[in-house]
Amino acid sequence: xxxxxxxxxxxxxxxxxxxxxxxxxxxxxxxxxxxxxxxxxxxxxxxxxxxxxxxxxxxxxxxxxxxxxxxxxxxxxxxxxxxxxxxxxxxxxxxxxxxxxxxxxxxxxxxxxxxxxxxxxxxxxxxxxxxxxxxxxxxxxxxxxxxxxxxxxxxxxxxxxxxxxxxxxxxxxxxxxxxxxxxxxxxxxxxxxxxxxxxxxxxxxxxxxxxxxxxxxxxxxxxxxxxxxxxxxxxxxxxxxxxxxxxxxxxxxxxxxxxxxxxxxxxxxxxxxxxxxxxxxxxxxxxxxxxxxxxxxxxxxxxxxxxxxxxxxxxxxxxxxxxxxxxxxxxxxxxxxxxxxxxxxxxxxxxxxxxxxxxxxxxxxxxxxxxxxxxxxxxxxxxxxxxxxxxxxxxxxxxxxxxxxxxxxxxxxxxxxxxxxxxxxxxxxxxxxxxxxxxxxxxxxxxxxxxxxxxxxxxxxxxxx
Numbered sequence: 001x002x003x004x005x006x007x008x009x010x011x012x013x014x015x016x017x018x019x020x021x022x023x024x025x026x027x028x029x030x031x032x033x034x035x036x037x038x039x040x041x042x043x044x045x046x047x048x049x050x051x052x053x054x055x056x057x058x059x060x061x062x063x064x065x066x067x068x069x070x071x072x073x074x075x076x077x078x079x080x081x082x083x084x085x086x087x088x089x090x091x092x093x094x095x096x097x098x099x100x101x102x103x104x105x106x107x108x109x110x111x112x113x114x115x116x117x118x119x120x121x122x123x124x125x126x127x128x129x130x131x132x133x134x135x136x137x138x139x140x141x142x143x144x145x146x147x148x149x150x151x152x153x154x155x156x157x158x159x160x161x162x163x164x165x166x167x168x169x170x171x172x173x174x175x176x177x178x179x180x181x182x183x184x185x186x187x188x189x190x191x192x193x194x195x196x197x198x199x200x201x202x203x204x205x206x207x208x209x210x211x212x213x214x215x216x217x218x219x220x221x222x223x224x225x226x227x228x229x230x231x232x233x234x235x236x237x238x239x240x241x242x243x244x245x246x247x248x249x250x251x252x253x254x255x256x257x258x259x260x261x262x263x264x265x266x267x268x269x270x271x272x273x274x275x276x277x278x279x280x281x282x283x284x285x286x287x288x289x290x291x292x293x294x295x296x297x298x299x300x301x302x303x304x305x306x307x308x309x310x311x312x313x314x315x316x317x318x319x320x321x322x323x324x325x326x327x328x329x330x331x332x333x334x335x336x337x338x339x340x341x342x343x344x345x346x347x348x349x350x351x352x353x354x355x356x357x358x359x360x361x362x363x364x365x366x367x368x369x370x371x372x373x374x375x376x377x378x379x380x381x382x383x384x385x386x387x388x389x390x391x392x393x394x395x396x397x398x399x400x401x402x403x404x405x406x407x408x409x410x411x412x413x414x415x416x417x418x419x420x421x422x423x424x425x426x427x428x429x430x431x432x433x434x435x436x437x438x439x440x441x442x443x444x445x446x447x448x449x450x451x452x453x454x455x456x457x458x459x460x461x462x463x464x465x
Contacts, residue, residue: 048096050074052168054083067091067124072131073106076141078168081113084185090124094131095140095195104163104197106131107141107205110184111168112148112212120189122221125462130194137250138228142195142205146172148182149214151236152259152289152296159235161197161205173212173236173258180238180261182214189221189462196228196250202279204229207249211235215262223463224249230285231269234260236298241265243458247465248272250324251279253309256286256302256340263303266458268434270425270465271311271330271351276322280331283309283349287338292362294339301341301374308434309333310422311351314384314411318353332357333381336374337391345377348443350413350422355383355406361392375402380417380443382407405446417443431459 042054042063047070054061061083065071067090074096079085085108087093095106108128110116120126130139146159151173162170197205207224212235219241224231231246233255240262246253246269253269269283288300311317312330322328333349336342337359349355356376381387387406407416414422418441421433435457436444 048072048074049077052078052080053085054080062086064088065091065093070094072096073108073140076104076107076109076162076166078109078111078166078170079114079116080168081111084115084117085110087116087118087126089120089126089189091120092127092129094129095142096131097139098141098197102163102199104161104199104205105140107144107195107197109144109162109166109168109170110146111170112146112172115183115185116145116187117185118187118190120221120462122189122461125189125191128190128192128195132194135194137194137226137248138196138198139194141197142207142209142227143192144170144205144209144211145184145187145213145217146170146211147184147213147217147237147239149173149180149212149237149239150259150298151212152298152300153236159209159211160203161199161209163199180214181216182212182237183216184213184239186218187220187222188218191223191225191462191464192227193225193464194227195224198229206230206233206255207246208232209235210237210239210241213237213239215239220244221458221462223247223459225464226272227251230255233257234262234302236260238262243267245459245463246270247463248274250275250281251277252282252285254284254302254304254307256284256300258287258289258300259296259298260300260302261298263305264307265305267304267307268431268459269307269309273312273316275324276319276328276330278325278327280329280335281322282331282333282335283311283352284334284336284344285331286334286336286340286342288340289338292338296339299339299341301343304342304344305346307344307347307349308419309347309349309351310434311413313351313423314413317351317384333383335359338362341374343375343377344379345375346379346447348380348417348419350380350382350407350417352383353385354389355381355387357386357389357391359391376404378403378446380405380407380446382409382413382417384408384410384413405442417441419443425465429460429463429465431457431463
């Protein structure tokens with residue numbers, strides 16, 4: 001989901017930032033005001049974090065969250081610019097529930113210039129989850145990383161879902177003074193559960209929001225489980241994550257906007273079989289920007305390699321009254337629109353009424369924009385109705401597809417793809433159900449079975465379904 005953002009001409013005032021300092025943090029070195037004179041590790045003395053972690057810019061502070069403490073996020077918690085948040089493998093961080101519809105639940109915001117070093121392992125992942133005894137989707141806000149990499153906004157903007165006048169600077173990207181190689185840290189073997197917050201219509205925090213995040217950032221082996229909005233949303237930036245899992249997102253699994261130009265290598269997306277969003281739940285949604293302006297630069301051009309997207313059964317794929325809104329529906333395996341370019345290859349898409357949809361509803365000369373500038377190569381695309389199609393008043397040619405297999409089967413999405421059991425959820429963290437069923441499976445023979453690459457199950461141990 002996306003909205004037109006507000007352009008910010010200036011940063012939040014220093015007075016506001018300083019007032020939100022977390023008073024429960026202990027610093028071992030001598031201090032000048034609220035800031036240590038030398039680089040030091042800030043150890044929170046309370047397990048409940050709130051406000052801004054680290055303020056001012058005298059030195060870099062390292063805020064260290066250990067696995068021996070049950071950490072809580074009370075409201076949106078910001079890591080101030082130039083500071084570093086270190087999270088140990090095996091750490092669990094719980095987002096406290098919102099106290100009202102206008103107040104976000106717990107969430108983590110890494111501001112521009114700050115770094116997140118969250119390095120879990122397959123045996124000891126880092127888990128962000130709900131503080132509720134019986135958790136549900138949308139209990140808390142989610143994780144937001146803001147960077148300095150380029151976007152196609154005219155300047156820095158405040159990220160979606162954050163209330164006005166935040167206690168720390170919540171802007172990202174921009175075309176001036178930005179670097180594609182910007183580094184926001186490391187995020188590996190991390191699971192984000194039950195996140196998502198709707199500040200207002202089309203103005204939400206996702207499971208993992210990456211806004212203006214640069215290619216110097218390392219992101220791999222990350223799962224978003226039961227997000228209330230998108231699982232992963234990319235607002236511009238150049239980061240290239242790998243080994244991503246989206247399970248039961250309410251809205252889109254992977255959403256690309258505002259000049260995102262990175263690559264996604266190895267990913268699994270599973271539709272929620274019990275609910276669908278009012279804006280339609282898609283596997284991929286990609287826009288250049290909200291208005292479809294094809295002149296806005298840099299241009300959104302995600303490179304997707306070895307992705308498996310699994311929708312739902314034929315009956316579910318056609319519903320129009322999905323919960324929780326009563327107006328929800330399933331959309332497309334990939335909705336490519338609003339002057340976005342794309343390069344999608346070696347992937348499997350199945351279980352939607354529409355597979356790949358090229359949408360020319362918005363955008364300047366959208367068909368010419370697609371043709372010759374985008375590619376769909378070596379994919380297996382199933383649909384119950386239309387594997388490759390067009391939408392909008394200016395529908396675009398689908399002749400750009402090359403070496404793809406289009407499958408139309410109104411009753412059995414897996415008949416001609418032959419994965420093990422794509423519509424069944426395993427009882428363990430293994431992804432065996434989405435492997436090709438045999439060496440003769442079309443997904444294996446064609447080389448599009450995402451999990452056949454690398455020879456091992458990269459989801460085992462740290463994921464959940």
